[in-house]
Amino acid sequence: MTVDYDAIHTLIREVPKGEVASYGMIASLIPGAGPRQTATALRSAPEGLPWFRIVTASGHMADHSGAEKQRRLLKSEDVAFKKNGAVDWFAHRWRGPSKGWVEQSGLDIETVMETIAGWGR
Template sequence: MATDFDAIHDLIREVPKGEVASYGMIASLLPGVGPRQVARAMRSAPGDLAWYRILTSSGAPADHSGAAEQRRRLKKERVAFKKNGAVDWSQCRWRGPTQKWLDNSGRDIEEVMEIIAGWKS
């Protein structure tokens, strides 16, 4: 079954300036999608997608040729980094999608809120 990369791209557009999400956070809100599918979708991302706001679960930019550019763009948005080079999740973790996304996705708000609560653990 082919993954609908458009749905992944639409959810990534929900991550605002100054906040970051992990591949797993994005995947957790899309039924049947895993972090690797999110990573694959990033490779075909439209030019206007803020790809650099999506990180590994450790908070480090993914190991790819654009890692330095990713870090530069995040710093420009005032994303906080720890001394070890990972983002400081406590200061810049994405808070979740907008009500508009929830309405369009058909997801149950209580279920989504439970998923988001798990991100902080």
């Protein structure tokens, strides 16, 4: 199964200012995707995509050349970091996509809600 990078980009646009999602959170809502596919999709991100709102599951910036820029951009959106350098998940974890995205995705709302409930574990 080929992963639809445009679908990943569309979902990333759902993450609002001041919130962050992990690569895995995004992948969990895209059939056939995993965290690595999310990372690959970010490498081909179109202009204006808020790529910097996607972090590792631990809340840290992924090891890439744009990590410091990513941290600056998140701080400019008032995203708080813990002493260990990770995003404060409690305060800034993405709450999930909009109803419109769910309707467009073809996924049923129960499946999406169950997936979101698993993010906090």
